Amino acid sequence: MAQKETNGSNGEHTTSRPPPTPSPLRFSKFFQANLRILVTGGAGFIGSHLVDKLMENEKHEVIVADNFFTGSKDNLKKWIGHPRFELIRHDVTQPLLVEVDQIYHLACPASPIFYKHNPVKTIKTNVIGTLNMLGLAKRVGARILLTSTSEVYGDPLEHPQTEAYWGNVNPIGVRSCYDEGKRVAETLMFDYHRQHGIEIRIARIFNTYGPRMNIDDGRVVSNFIAQAVRGEPLTVQKPGTQTRSFCYVADMVDGLIKLMNGNNTGPINLGNPGEFTMLELAENVKELINPEFLGGSPRSSCATVWCSWRVISGSAWRCPRRPRPKPPCVWREGYPRGEHTHSWVRHYSWPHFITEFEFQ
Ligand SMILES: O=c1ccn([C@@H]2O[C@H](COP(=O)(O)OP(=O)(O)O[C@H]3OC[C@@H](O)[C@H](O)[C@H]3O)[C@@H](O)[C@H]2O)c(=O)[nH]1
Incomplete structure (x- = not known):
């Protein structure tokens, strides 16, 4: 059944460890470096809208890592060749070494027809991919935001869902590669936070809609x-x-950026309450x-x-x-x-x- 303890509010989930030291340029006295931001899954539906918004700020350099399984270069074509933008064909199940200040970790197929297509790959993406990105965050002292999902609540016994609800998830169902995968990813985020002081943010994304959603997306x-x-x-x-509730993608992106730059680790529900x-x-x-x-x-x-x-x-x-x-x-x-x-x-x-x- 539901549990009364709230996530992250009783101190148990926070850490007193100092975060790893970021690049010395971040605190340089005479030269203010641009903020380097990695977006994994940045060629996808939500990722590409996030990149558009981040690129509006002239102080941002954006690096996208995407394996193009469900994402497309087309979604980023206006940025290809831009001096503040880089696109890397990369699968997050492999380690990635780049010098960045913030990591938005979105990479994972999110539509049921795509994540069920190769469930072993989906769970590897969620578990190994998140481990790799946390390893990167630790090495370079970056803040990392994970896009988790409302699917962590499974078939919820509480409605509407608060972040304190632990969910009702089938560990062996056909959706488990995604919902259990994201649950493990959240666990890894908090373990790295508690053990290594990594600055983390977790968004639980509810159903989102808007342009660039694949026509064959199945949602x-x-x-x-x-x-x-x-x-x-x-x-x-x-x-x-x-x-279901449906959030327009531009609102979702605003929420992600505010979460990244605020003080709340989350997990926080992002979605439309209607x-x-x-x-x-x-x-x-x-x-x-x-x-x-x-x-x-x-x-x-x-x-x-x-x-x-x-x-x-x-x-x-x-x-x-x-x-x-x-x-x-x-x-x-x-x-x-x-x-x-x-x-x-x-x-x-x-x-x-x-x-x-x-x-x-
Ligand atoms: O053609 C359809 C497709 C779906 N549906 C129904 O519409 C509802 C929503 O289904 P979707 O496949 O769009 O999305 P789901 O809510 O199941 O999962 C979604 O939830 C949150 C996100 O984080 C996930 O990326 C996404 O998987 C379901 O009840 C489904 O049965 C239809 O009635 N007709």
Whole structure:
């Protein structure tokens, strides 16, 4: 059952050890070096938006390490060749030696269809990849932020979930490579913090949506939008009453940067507290995709909601408790609709996507 002890608030999870010493340039009197930031998984959906935001600051040098399993160079093309940007093809299951001040460790496939494709690789990425990045943080004295997941709560018995809830996770299920993998990654973060004084930050990311989500990502928002654009039935998995909350990617990135630069180690839930059933989401996407957004295409009027007979493999509900006591960013209330969703629908209805659909 749930436990009353809160994570990180009773001193047990903090350390009195001083963090490893960063580069002497960081404290140089006469020369202020740029902040060097490593983003693992920086070619992916959330990672590339994070890179865009970090690159806006002229004092930042950004290094991306990505193996391009689910990420794409396309997401970073505007930065390739930029003097403050470097892209390395690198798999985090191998050690990486770079001189950096901060590490945003995002590398791991996050969509169930991708992380279940090669579960052994997924758990290696979470465990060995996080060990390697912690080893790097220790060597160079960098602060490290892990993007964990709401999936650490498993099929939660508490709703909404607070960070103090320890979860209800199946250790041998098909999703365990991801949810148990992230749980071990969180453990490693705190062990390095307590034992070596490493400065850590942990974000538990809830469902996120927005541009650059892979059209074949398999997650519910991209599936529904792609299906509606193609005029196909929307595959609401049974029972359809399961709920999720959806956070726009720009808000997620703001939250990650605020967490990295603040004083709270976390773990902290990052997500939108407004939740919806999958049936409501399907109805809303159906309503949203109309001829106005598809340039008058008759395909748009075909979207219908259809309940598939696939039984859900995820949890019945997942929603963060409203952030406390100082939210790391201003949360957009409510549903994934409005300005941001509209631009994303346009993104998905670009001619080459439509062409791809027609040939499938
Ligand atoms: O076509 C679909 C796809 C999904 N769904 C349902 O929509 C809900 C959400 O499913 P998704 O696959 O989008 O995402 P999940 O909530 O299961 O996992 C997600 O959670 C948080 C993130 O950290 C993870 O990266 C991601 O795996 C589930 O209840 C699923 O059954 C549908 O009804 N139809």
